[in-house]
Each structure stands twice: as structure tokens, then as C-alpha cells.
Amino acid sequence: MTRPGALPGVLRRALDAPGGRCYRHCDQPIRSRRLASALPGRWEVRACPSGVVSVTSYAEWTRRDPTAAVRRALGRWTRPASLVRAWDLRLATRRGPELGRDAERRLAATHPPKGVRVVYWRVYPFRAPDGSERRLLVCFRRTHRTPVFFAADPSGPRWGCPVCARRRPKRHRS
Amino acid sequence: MRSPASPDRPERVTIVLARWCPHCVPLSVTNGQRLARRLRVPLRILDIDRRTQERAADRLVAAHGDASPDYLIPQVFLEWSGGRVQHLLTGFSEQVPRTARAWRDLLSSAWLRSVVAGGRT
Numbered sequence: 654m655t656r657p658g659a660l661p662g663v664l665r666r667a668l669d670a671p672g673g674r675c676y677r678h679c680d681q682p683i684r685s686r687r688l689a690s691a692l693p694g695r696w697e698v699r700a701c702p703s704g705v706v707s708v709t710s711y712a713e714w715t716r717r718d719p720t721a722a723v724r725r726a727l728g729r730w731t732r733p734a735s736l737v738r739a740w741d742l743r744l745a746t747r748r749g750p751e752l753g754r755d756a757e758r759r760l761a762a763t764h765p766p767k768g769v770r771v772v773y774w775r776v777y778p779f780r781a782p783d784g785s786e787r788r789l790l791v792c793f794r795r796t797h798r799t800p801v802f803f804a805a806d807p808s809g810p811r812w813g814c815p816v817c818a819r820r821r822p823k824r825h826r827s
Numbered sequence: 828m829r830s831p832a833s834p835d836r837p838e839r840v841t842i843v844l845a846r847w848c849p850h851c852v853p854l855s856v857t858n859g860q861r862l863a864r865r866l867r868v869p870l871r872i873l874d875i876d877r878r879t880q881e882r883a884a885d886r887l888v889a890a891h892g893d894a895s896p897d898y899l900i901p902q903v904f905l906e907w908s909g910g911r912v913q914h915l916l917t918g919f920s921e922q923v924p925r926t927a928r929a930w931r932d933l934l935s936s937a938w939l940r941s942v943v944a945g946g947r948t
Contacts, residue, residue: 670921683922699921708920720895743895745917750936751929757936773899773920 658693658713664769665695667756668712668747675701677778678788678807683707686793688800690726694719698800704790705807709774712747716767720744723772731802732815736776736789745771776804785809792817835909837942839863841871843884843892844901850918850926855901858930865934865943866905875900893917901926905942 655661660668673683681701688696694713700706711723720742728734747769749760760768776789787804792814805813812818840863844851856872863870873884888894891912892902903916916933919925933939941948 670919670925672924673922710920739895740897743897743899743920744893745899745920746893746914747917748914750938751916751933753932754937757932757938761937775920 656693658715660695660712660714660769661759663755663759664714664752667752668695668769668771673699673707675703675705675707678705679703688730692719692722692726698791700791703807704792704812706776706789706791706802709791709802710771711774712769712771714767714769717770718744719770720772723774727774727802730799736802736804737774741774741776743773743775745773747771779804781806790814834945835907835911837866837868837905838908839868839871839906840866841873841887841904841906842901843873843875843888843904845875847876848900848918849923851901854923854927854930855903855918858934859903861934862903862939865939887912 671685674680675683679701681703683699683701686698686700688698690696692711692713694711696709696711698706698709709727711719713719724737724739724742727737731737749757749768752760760766778786778788781787785806788807790803790805790807790813792801792803792812794814794817797816801814801816803813803815840859842855842859844855846852859870873880873887875881875884887904888898888902891904892914893899899917899920901918902914905913905915907913916929919929938948
């Protein structure tokens with residue numbers, strides 16, 4: 654039995670959007686990565702090999718608007734949490750006819766009708782007070798229990814993850 | 828004047844868009860025209876960068892679409908003769924080819940065939 658709000662396979666496949674390139678950064682192929690959370694729906698982070706995030710999305714099969722729950726979850730993963738602004742969260746409802754035959758049939762069989770709600774989090778590049786460019790990056794290092802989203806200059810000399818940066822520097826054997 | 832018993836029929840397709848958006852122009856304008864032709868109704872474009880159209884777009888999205896403080900475009904609606912407004916499609920933020928696939932699926936959907944055949948759905 655699946656949790657309420659979880660996406661059945663036919664809807665997961667219908668929402669898939671493989672491919673794409675890192676827009677206005679490196680033009681490298683985008684990699685998709687799933688995230689785990691307490692929410693029943695599906696998370697996906699689309700980022701280039703350098704960690705620059707194109708878009709993060711959360712999809713749930715529900716009648717409610719999950720934007721507030723998505724904002725809370727992203728806030729727990731983001732340093733600082735104030736990077737997650739209401740302005741950058743955008744809702745989309747997938748109703749069936751635009752998802753292909755199998756998903757359309759599946760959604761049409763649900764009464765009363767229930768679409769898939771998708772919340773996108775897209776942070777456009779911005780300038781820091783010193784004039785340097787900042788982009789949203791994500792760190793998936795295994796030392797973190799959760800992904801870490803942060804803003805940094807991707808061309809800068811340091812990776813910039815605030816959690817990695819807190820680790821003590823490696824000691825070299827003499 | 829139509830009798831109260833006459834069935835609802837499609838009256839207009841509306842697309843909320845911006846000219847600079849690659850999901851909107853030309854992709855959604857071209858496919859919106861196809862959809863309107865199939866339904867034999869006019870197509871209305873609401874450009875969010877034109878003040879008067881933006882107000883109408885904001886109202887339409889707030890009442891019937893996917894509303895957010897800075898909402899997604901394009902958003903496509905079908906207006907029915909009985910006053911009902913049906914939200915049909917919102918652009919896919921992932922990438923333009925995904926929005927193109929959504930248009931292809933919408934134009935070949937069982938829902939559209941049913942509406943063209945005279946069904947209200």
C-alpha cells in the first residue's frame with residue numbers, strides 16, 4: 654500500500670523529464686537526483702556536474718497545495734534558510750490530458766478528480782553586495798545527512814558548502 | 828439566445844504568457860492555435876508584460892490556474908459557454924522539450940477527442 658499523496662509508477666514515469674543542459678552556466682548535461690524526506694511525494698534536484706542547481710521540484714498526488722510544506726523542507730536543507738523565498742516557489746497542476754495516455758487514464762479514473770501538484774524551486778543567479786555572482790548550489794557529500802543547498806560563486810576558488818567548510822581541515826602525516 | 832438546456836460548449840482558449848519565455852513563444856502560441864482550431868474557437872493571448880493584459884492574466888490565474896506570487900507561464904485555459912473556466916496546462920519548469928511533450932500529449936488526448944466530439948468534460 655502506498656502513502657496518500659505518493660505517486661504511482663504510471664504518474665512518476667509521466668512526469669519524468671530526462672536530459673537538458675546547464676543553462677547559462679556550463680552547458681554540461683543536467684543530472685537528476687532524488688531526495689528523501691518525510692513528505693509522501695517525489696523530490697528531484699536537477700543540477701550540473703559542478704553542483705549548480707537548475708531547478709528543484711516536489712510532486713505529490715493531492716488536492717492540497719503543498720507549497721508551504723515544501724518551503725519548510727527546503728528551509729531545513731538550505732543555508733541560510735532565508736534563501737528559500739516564496740517568490741521562487743511556483744506551483745503547477747498536472748491534470749492528465751497533458752501527461753500522456755496512461756497517466757490520463759489513471760487520473761480520469763479518480764473521483765472526485767485529483768491532479769498532481771508540482772512545486773518548483775528555482776533561484777535565479779544574483780549579485781552579492783561585492784558585485785560577484787551567486788548561484789544556488791547543492792552539496793551531496795556523504796558526510797551530510799541531508800543535501801545542503803547554498804549560494805556561492807561557482808567560479809570561486811572554494812566549494813563554498815557551509816557544512817563542509819565547518820569540518821576540521823585534514824591533518825597530514827609528517 | 829441559447830435555451831438554458833443547451834449544452835455547454837467551448838468558447839475560447841486563453842494562454843497567459845510572456846514574449847521572452849521560450850516555453851511560450853513560439854511553442855505555446857503555435858500549439859495554442861492548433862488547439863483552438865481543433866475546438867473551433869478563438870485564441871486569446873494575455874501577455875504579462877502588457878499592463879492591461881497582465882491584470883486580466885493575474886485574475887484568471889488566481890481564480891482558475893496555478894497561482895503563486897511569481898506564477899509559472901505559460902498557463903492555458905479553456906472557457907466554456909456556461910461560464911466555466913478550465914485550466915488545461917502549465918509549462919514544465921524542467922526544460923522546453925518537456926513542455927513541448929505536454930502539448931503533444933494534450934493535442935492527442937482522450938479529453939480533447941471527447942470535447943471535439945461534443946462531450947463536456
